[in-house]
Every structure is written in structure tokens, then in C-alpha cells.
Amino acid sequence: MFENLQERLSEAFKLLKGKGKITENNVREALRQVKMSLLSADVNYKVVKEFMDKVTSKALGEKVIKSVTPDQQFVKIVNDELIDLLGGKEHGLDLKSRPSIILMVGLQGSGKTTVAAKLAFWLKKKSGRNPLLVADDIYRPAAIEQLEILGKSIDVPVFVGDRKDSYKIAKEAVNFATMKGNDVVIVDTAGRLQIDEEMMKEVEKIADLTKPDEILMVLDSMAGQDVVNAAAEFDRRLTITGFVVTKLDGDSRGGVALSAKYVTGKSIKFVGVGEKLDQLDVFYPDRMASRILGMGDVVSLVEKVQENLDKKKMEEMEKRLRKAQFTFDDFQEQLKQVKKMGSLSSVLEMIPGVPKMKNIKVDEDQLVHVEAIINSMTKEERANPGIINFSRKKRIAAGSGRTLSEVSKLIKSYENMKKMIKQFGKLEKRGKLGKFPFQFK
Ligand SMILES: Nc1nc2c(ncn2[C@@H]2O[C@H](COP(=O)(O)OP(=O)(O)OP(=O)(O)O)[C@@H](O)[C@H]2O)c(=O)[nH]1
Ligand SMILES: [Mg+2]
Known part of the structure; x- marks a missing residue:
């Protein structure tokens, strides 16, 4: 995960190895390296700028602690700022109403349908919930069937309605869930571009009709910066409640995961780490920071x-x-x-x-x-x-x-x-x- 970023950052930290203390001189080169690492990981330049300002002022203002070496001290500073950038602490789902409604939105191919099924599986396994999946992508051929197959594999019912009217499907699904005792309804929607006015209106209306507890936008970590711009626009229209960042198992550079929170103010709640339905993890900023810094993720390991x-x-x-x-x-x-x-x-x-x-x-x-x-x-x-x-x-x-x-x-x-x-x-x-x-x- 984010291997290139990891490698470059560890080069930056090496510059301080063996140095007696952090000084303006020796830290400047390390800071420059950190900045280059982030930029080449495709992190939004505004994010990089603010991040670097914070790290720089901390690094230069830092008192030398006797028991640690300057490079450890510097790693700690970068680590703390990374955690902050990634959202601080973990943010769980906020599912108050019964049935709770989760609306999945995002660009085409980002992983919405997969995440919908993964979440259903996760909620069932971890919280003993009884989910209903709703196939509300009426545009892409085979989208409904795809969700039906996924639902079947995890033994979760899939509501398909009339397969034609996305508003009717959404509304009926909620009634169906109430009747059948499903306490959480996960609505899969079609992929759309933030500039497609008609499609954006459609999802706004679905949100309006279902009043979701969570509107989760799915972001493909392999995509570039424009995904983060799309996220800002989705958030402006829908007031999303959080992100799921997918395909972290691939060789994504990290920019999407590192920029999303800063640009939108909304947190990453889950990450997708594979195609299988149990490959969904709660997102922990501190663990992610440790992994990026090559400190390993001991807590996850344990x-x-x-x-x-x-x-x-x-x-x-x-x-x-x-x-x-x-x-x-x-x-x-x-x-x-x-x-x-x-x-x-x-x-x-x-x-x-x-x-x-x-x-x-x-x-x-x-x-x-x-x-x-x-x-x-x-x-x-x-x-x-x-x-x-x-x-x-x-x-x-x-x-x-x-x-x-x-x-x-x-x-x-x-x-x-x-x-x-x-x-x-x-x-x-x-x-x-x-x-x-x-x-x-
Ligand atoms: N490796 C990997 N593949 C993933 C992950 N999440 C989704 N995929 C794959 O990405 C592809 C697209 O996933 P979908 O869930 O169909 O994406 P979608 O957003 O519903 O796509 P549309 O409905 O067409 O907009 C599929 O081949 C998934 O198996 C992940 O975390 N890791
Ligand atoms: Mg889909």
C-alpha cells in the first residue's frame, strides 16, 4: 500500500539519522523530501502546503528530547500530522433510525456495488444487523443482477422492485424493509459524473425520498486528484456523511486517501482492500499513518x-x-x-x-x-x-x-x-x- 510514498518518506527520515539534534539546517532537506514525497503521491497541493507548514513549524520549534533521536522525533511529528490529515480518530457509522438507511453514491466503477455488499456483510457479522440491499442502479445493464449475485453469496436479500423507476424502488424498499424486519437498508445507486446535472438531480431526489442516516461516497484510490474534486461537488449537492476509499490493495499512490478529508471536511469511514466481500476494513487514521511511515501496523496485525x-x-x-x-x-x-x-x-x-x-x-x-x-x-x-x-x-x-x-x-x-x-x-x-x-x- 502506497509503497512509493513509503519509500520516499523513509529516505527523508534517513537524512536525519545520526544527527545530534534537529537544526534548521539539517531539517530543511528532510522537509523538502517529505514535500516531494507527498506531491509525487498525488496529494492535493493545497493539502501539501498546509501539511508542510505545520510540520515545519513543529520540527523547527521542537525541543530536543534526550531519549529519542532527531529522526525519531521527526517521524513522530510527521506521524501526528498525518493522523490529523487522515481524520484524527476513526469515524463509525451513525445509524439512528430504524430501519437505518445507507445510500451509496459515487463515480462510475468506484466500487459502490461491491462496497454495498461488503457493508451488508460487515453489519451482519459485526453488529448482528439484518440488512436489505437495494438495487437502485437502473441504468447500467446487469447492475441489478450483479447485486443479486453478491447478495446471494452473503445470504442477504436484495430488493429490486420494478427494475425501472429508481424513486419508486427506493421508497418501496424502505417499506419492504420495515415490513420484513430488516433494520438497515443499503441502497446501491448508479455511477455518475458530478457534472451530469440530470443524474445529480436523480441522486438528490433519492436522498430526499429516503432520508439516509449515511450517505457514503465511494472513492477509487487508484484514480487521480479529480476524484477529490468530484467528492467536493457530491458533498455540496448531497451533504455526504463520509467516504469509503476502495482498491487500497492495488498500487495506488495515496493522494485520494490523503486529500479527501482536507478538501471536503468529511472523513473516511471504511477502506476496501480487495475484491472479496470480507475485504472491508474500518478506517483507522493512526494505523494508516503508521503504515505509510513504514512503522508497520502492529495494532491491525494483533x-x-x-x-x-x-x-x-x-x-x-x-x-x-x-x-x-x-x-x-x-x-x-x-x-x-x-x-x-x-x-x-x-x-x-x-x-x-x-x-x-x-x-x-x-x-x-x-x-x-x-x-x-x-x-x-x-x-x-x-x-x-x-x-x-x-x-x-x-x-x-x-x-x-x-x-x-x-x-x-x-x-x-x-x-x-x-x-x-x-x-x-x-x-x-x-x-x-x-x-x-x-x-x-
Ligand atoms: N482490488 C479491488 N477491487 C475492487 C475493490 N472494490 C471494488 N473493486 C472492483 O472494482 C470493480 C468495480 O466495482 P463495482 O462495485 O462494480 O463498482 P461500481 O461503483 O458499483 O460501478 P458502477 O455501478 O458501474 O458505477 C469490480 O471489478 C470490483 O471487483 C477493492 O477494494 N479492491
Ligand atoms: Mg454498481
């Missing part, structure tokens, strides 16, 4: 881990770790849990420092090999790796299609790990460690 790991199994494992009873059975279980989180590379991307090491390629194959080796062990061998002698190793190697040296290496690393765990255990007993280093709660 949450992802928590969501995907089987807590009970991990707690059991933690207990076994404490007693240094860790076996290949546990190893196998751990591999399974890691695999549930998706590709290792996507997990690694969230770890601080890793985004900067772009040329590190995770060898996912190796995990598969390790798994094959463990699968070739007998139950007894997995539970009691001490019994694996040379002839057993040979059999395991043949069974898994790996070499003898790979098998030996795995067993060796298992033994090392066990040793390490024992040491941790001892330290902990002596009270030298406040907490066991592996916490899964």
Missing part, C-alpha cells in the same frame, strides 16, 4: 491474529510452552493457525520495519515443506520427538519427499526452540520476566 487464532488452542499451547512440553503436534497446530491468517507476506507487511525490506520474499514453499515433514512423522514421533533416530529420519524424509538434511534441520530447530523456551521458563520463575513473552489473550 487484531488479525486474534481474529484468526483459535484462542483456546493457543492458550493450551501457551501452557504447554510454559512446561516446555512443546511437541511437533503443537508445531503442526501452530502452522495451521498461521495459514488461516492468509499469506505470510500479507501478515509480514504489517510488522514494523518489514515494509522497508521489500526485497525480502517470504518462502511460502518452505512452510509447505515443513508441514509435509511433520505429516510424515508417526503420532508417537510427533508427541515425543526425542525418539527420532537416524533410521526414523530417513523414513520421514522418504515419506515427505524432502531430503534427509531438511528433516535434520527441522528437528534441530525444534530442539533449539525447546531450549529457548526452557530458559524463558526459568527466567520467569525467578521473576526476571514480568510476563511470559508469548501472550495470546
Whole structure:
């Protein structure tokens, strides 16, 4: 995500590495670099100007704190300003009425229909809501069918009405939801250009008829600055309540996400990070800032881990770790849990420092090999790796299609790990460690 911006900013921070303190001289070049990074990420020039004014005055006015280095201090300043630029704290949905109405609007192809379905899925899963999707794009052929297919895949009903009159469809949908007990209605509308007067009037009228709790404009992060201008015009006509920025999984430069709030005053509420319907994330400005600054997104990582790991199994494992009873059975279980989180590379991307090491390629194959080796062990061998002698190793190697040296290496690393765990255990007993280093709660 925003790799180019990340790279350029980290170059800026490097300029201050090893410097005794921030001075007007050494900070000027770093500031210039930050500015260039933002401009080349297609951030609106007015946004860049104000951002730079703030960062500059803070950086030059900053007292030198003893415990941190100037580059860390500078990163902190840029980080704080980025968070501010991205909207400060997260902004949830404000769904007061019953049924609550969410109106999706935006330019063609920005991702409205996909986001409508993603939101329905999200509301159902996270808040136990009972959503109704409304296919109110009567212009594009197959638009209705597209939503019907998406709705079906997440088991959410889709209201299509007479498929002709977008006002009637919208009104009837709300009545239908009231009758059927759907507590949130998500209305998908046609894509339109802000200069298409007739189409802008149509969406104004739909908004008027349905009185939405949220009017969410969907912005394609891969598009350029003109999207932000369109956003300003949509907001002027409709008074939107927030944005959903899509396609952050692609190689977007960042300009749209970084300019939207400043230009319109409205916040980004969600981001789309893939085509699949569970690839919608609540937008957290602070986490996004950390990611942009290459500090990784530790909080998201932790949450992802928590969501995907089987807590009970991990707690059991933690207990076994404490007693240094860790076996290949546990190893196998751990591999399974890691695999549930998706590709290792996507997990690694969230770890601080890793985004900067772009040329590190995770060898996912190796995990598969390790798994094959463990699968070739007998139950007894997995539970009691001490019994694996040379002839057993040979059999395991043949069974898994790996070499003898790979098998030996795995067993060796298992033994090392066990040793390490024992040491941790001892330290902990002596009270030298406040907490066991592996916490899964
Ligand atoms: N990679 C990626 N693709 C996305 C994302 N969101 C939407 N898309 C894709 O973008 C394309 C357009 O999405 P739609 O949801 O049909 O966009 P729309 O705004 O409804 O389009 P119109 O109704 O034609 O105006 C589809 O191929 C989606 O799969 C995302 O977050 N990441
Ligand atoms: Mg659509």
C-alpha cells in the first residue's frame, strides 16, 4: 500500500539519522523530501502546503528530547500530522433510525456495488444487523443482477422492485424493509459524473425520498486528484456523511486517501482492500499513518491474529510452552493457525520495519515443506520427538519427499526452540520476566 510514498518518506527520515539534534539546517532537506514525497503521491497541493507548514513549524520549534533521536522525533511529528490529515480518530457509522438507511453514491466503477455488499456483510457479522440491499442502479445493464449475485453469496436479500423507476424502488424498499424486519437498508445507486446535472438531480431526489442516516461516497484510490474534486461537488449537492476509499490493495499512490478529508471536511469511514466481500476494513487514521511511515501496523496485525487464532488452542499451547512440553503436534497446530491468517507476506507487511525490506520474499514453499515433514512423522514421533533416530529420519524424509538434511534441520530447530523456551521458563520463575513473552489473550 502506497509503497512509493513509503519509500520516499523513509529516505527523508534517513537524512536525519545520526544527527545530534534537529537544526534548521539539517531539517530543511528532510522537509523538502517529505514535500516531494507527498506531491509525487498525488496529494492535493493545497493539502501539501498546509501539511508542510505545520510540520515545519513543529520540527523547527521542537525541543530536543534526550531519549529519542532527531529522526525519531521527526517521524513522530510527521506521524501526528498525518493522523490529523487522515481524520484524527476513526469515524463509525451513525445509524439512528430504524430501519437505518445507507445510500451509496459515487463515480462510475468506484466500487459502490461491491462496497454495498461488503457493508451488508460487515453489519451482519459485526453488529448482528439484518440488512436489505437495494438495487437502485437502473441504468447500467446487469447492475441489478450483479447485486443479486453478491447478495446471494452473503445470504442477504436484495430488493429490486420494478427494475425501472429508481424513486419508486427506493421508497418501496424502505417499506419492504420495515415490513420484513430488516433494520438497515443499503441502497446501491448508479455511477455518475458530478457534472451530469440530470443524474445529480436523480441522486438528490433519492436522498430526499429516503432520508439516509449515511450517505457514503465511494472513492477509487487508484484514480487521480479529480476524484477529490468530484467528492467536493457530491458533498455540496448531497451533504455526504463520509467516504469509503476502495482498491487500497492495488498500487495506488495515496493522494485520494490523503486529500479527501482536507478538501471536503468529511472523513473516511471504511477502506476496501480487495475484491472479496470480507475485504472491508474500518478506517483507522493512526494505523494508516503508521503504515505509510513504514512503522508497520502492529495494532491491525494483533487484531488479525486474534481474529484468526483459535484462542483456546493457543492458550493450551501457551501452557504447554510454559512446561516446555512443546511437541511437533503443537508445531503442526501452530502452522495451521498461521495459514488461516492468509499469506505470510500479507501478515509480514504489517510488522514494523518489514515494509522497508521489500526485497525480502517470504518462502511460502518452505512452510509447505515443513508441514509435509511433520505429516510424515508417526503420532508417537510427533508427541515425543526425542525418539527420532537416524533410521526414523530417513523414513520421514522418504515419506515427505524432502531430503534427509531438511528433516535434520527441522528437528534441530525444534530442539533449539525447546531450549529457548526452557530458559524463558526459568527466567520467569525467578521473576526476571514480568510476563511470559508469548501472550495470546
Ligand atoms: N482490488 C479491488 N477491487 C475492487 C475493490 N472494490 C471494488 N473493486 C472492483 O472494482 C470493480 C468495480 O466495482 P463495482 O462495485 O462494480 O463498482 P461500481 O461503483 O458499483 O460501478 P458502477 O455501478 O458501474 O458505477 C469490480 O471489478 C470490483 O471487483 C477493492 O477494494 N479492491
Ligand atoms: Mg454498481
